[in-house]
Every structure is written in C-alpha cells, then in structure tokens.
Ligand SMILES: Nc1ncnc2c1ncn2[C@@H]1O[C@H](COP(=O)(O)OP(=O)(O)OP(=O)(O)O)[C@@H](O)[C@H]1O
C-alpha cells in the first residue's frame with residue numbers, strides 16, 4: 001500500500017494517466033471455409049484516471065483487456081476511439097522532445113520475464129541500455145546507477161550479478177532485473193503487468209515488497225495489473241475490476257474488498273481460497289455455469305454469467321458506472 005493517502009484535492013487534480021472513452025478492437029483471421037474475419041473488442045469505452053503517487057490495481061481474468069490497457073498507456077498501440085492522456089496531453093500526438101520524455105518517464109514491466117529480457121545480454125547491459133539509449137550520464141556514472149538500481153531491487157551484492165546472463169538467474173531474479181531496467185530511468189509512471197504470474201507465492205510477495213518500497217521511496221505512480229484481487233488488495237490504493245473490456249467496478253481497495261458491489265467482483269472474491277472455510281460458506285455464489293445466451297448487443301457484458309441478472313433489463317441494456325458516495329462505483333442495475 002502506498003504511503004500516499006488520496007485526499008479530495010488530489011483526486012480532483014489532473015490525473016497522471018487518463019483513459020477517455022478508450023476503445024481498442026482487433027481484426028482477427030476468420031475461421032472456416034468462408035474466410036473473412038472477426039472483431040475482438042479488447043477494451044470498450046473505458047474511462048480511467050490514475051493519480052499521482054497512487055498504486056492503482058487493474059484486476060480481471062485472462063483476456064479481459066488488462067495488457068491491452070497497459071500497451072495503450074505506454075503508446076505501444078493506439079486506441080481506435082477515445083484518447084489516452086499523460087499529464088493532460090494526448091499521447092498519440094506527442095512528437096519530438098515530448099515523445100522522448102514520455103518514453104523515458106513511462107515504463108512498463110512485462111508479464112513474462114523470460115521473453116522480455118534479451119538472453120544474449122548481461123545484466124549490466126540490460127539495465128544500462130536504457131541510459132545509453134536516452135544518452136543519460138557518462139559510462140562510469142551509468143555503471144554506478146546500474147549498481148544502485150540493482151541494490152534497490154534486492155540483487156545484492158550487485159557486482160556478482162553484473163556479468164550474469166538471464167539463463168543464469170532464477171525467475172524471481174529475472175523479474176528483479178526487469179524491474180531494475182524500468183527503474184533505472186527514474187520513471188514517474190511504472191506499469192507492472194502481472195509481474196508475478198510466473199513466480200511462486202513466496203517470491204511473488206518479495207516482488208510486491210520491492211514495488212511497494214519503490215513507490216514509497218520514489219513517489220512513482222504505479223499501475224499494477226493482476227488477475228488476483230488478493231494481490232491488488234495487498235498492494236493497491238485503488239482497484240478497477242475489468243470484465244471483457246469493460247470496467248465493472250472501481251473504488252478504494254479497502255472498499256472494493258470489504259463491500260464488493262458488482263456480481264463479478266463478488267465472484268472473484270468467492271474464488272479466493274480461504275483456508276479453514278468449508279466450500280458451503282460462500283457469500284455471493286455469482287459465478288456458476290449458467291445455460292444462458294449472450295446478451296443482445298448493448299446488453300450487460302456480464303449477463304451470461306450472472307446468477308441474479310434481470311432477464312429482460314440486463315440482456316437489453318448496458319449499465320453505466322454509478323456511485324452512491326462519489327468514490328466507489330459499479331456498473332450494475334441490481335446495485336442501483
Ligand atoms: N494483437 C492482437 N490481435 C488480436 N486480438 C488480440 C490482440 N491483443 C489482444 N487481443 C485480444 O484482446 C483480448 C484482451 O487481451 P489482453 O492481452 O489485453 O488480455 P489480458 O487481460 O492481459 O489477459 P491475460 O491475463 O491472459 O494476460 C483477448 O481476447 C485477446 O485475444
């Protein structure tokens with residue numbers, strides 16, 4: 001959890017990252033003899049603000065659009081509709097010096113440390129390269145910066161890691177190198193895309209500890225992407241729950257966990273293993289296999305999996321995000 005407590009004035013300040021009605025769709029190769037193609041809508045009119053100094057959690061199951069959101073935020077892709085803003089500026093329109101600065105200040109740690117690190121580069125090369133690309137510091141200064149950053153991510157004594165290659169590291173160590181590579185540029189936004197999905201639980205906790213410490217020391221704004229509400233609760237100030245490209249709930253982490261409002265968030269909470277509790281003690285039980293057809297175009301995206309759904313209303317109409325208290329919102333007619 002970051003040390004920054006969101007005050008009313010911070011919440012109203014310009015967000016560091018803003019998604020404004022962002023839609024991203026992909027054409028995929030068609031199947032069958034007829035050829036053609038289908039369109040996968042990965043993000044659907046998503047609005048999202050990430051504020052300075054917070055750790056923001058984006059939580060959802062596989063394929064819900066989390067990585068797509070991250071790729072749009074770091075400008076690896078552009079939205080089909082809507083805008084991504086960085087400190088109020090449209091990321092798609094950044095050019096020249098501003099674009100360079102953006103590339104330096106917004107960093108991403110990718111899901112898979114096995115693929116994101118070049119196997120032919122030493123740890124020193126991997127972590128130093130961004131400094132060289134951005135022409136920051138002299139070689140001796142760069143090496144000091146590399147050592148300092150490796151120490152910060154817990155790879156100590158750092159000298160013993162400099163000349164190793166990725167295959168000589170454990171999964172957890174690789175992910176630490178990936179974090180160091182992102183941190184060496186002193187970003188003001190750090191996006192961590194499921195940084196622990198390939199790691200076991202005890203190593204994952206260590207990585208959360210590093211991210212939390214980095215946030216506390218550097219006041220970096222962080223987007224933490226995960227499929228686990230438990231991990232988001234542990235680390236984040238606010239959480240957004242995403243389902244098939246739609247934000248279905250958003251609010252302070254504590255409130256989302258203690259008072260989940262959307263049936264999907266309730267289902268995610270139900271899915272967390274709780275030791276010592278028999279299976280029967282489920283509070284919500286919202287995620288059963290339901291033999292129900294997909295909703296009409298424009299219906300609630302969660303309709304076909306939602307036990308308490310209203311068979312007419314929810315099939316036909318899509319609920320907007322609404323809030324009773326101004327800080328915790330959900331997109332569900334049943335909550336209204
Ligand atoms: N380049 C692409 N071409 C076609 N479809 C894509 C592409 N990238 C993503 N998609 C589709 O968009 C949807 C969202 O994908 P995304 O990678 O954002 O999900 P995710 O939430 O990150 O999932 P995971 O937890 O498995 O990483 C998926 O249905 C995926 O198949």
Ligand SMILES: [Mg+2]
Pocket residue numbers: 066067068111193194
């Ligand atoms: Mg992903």
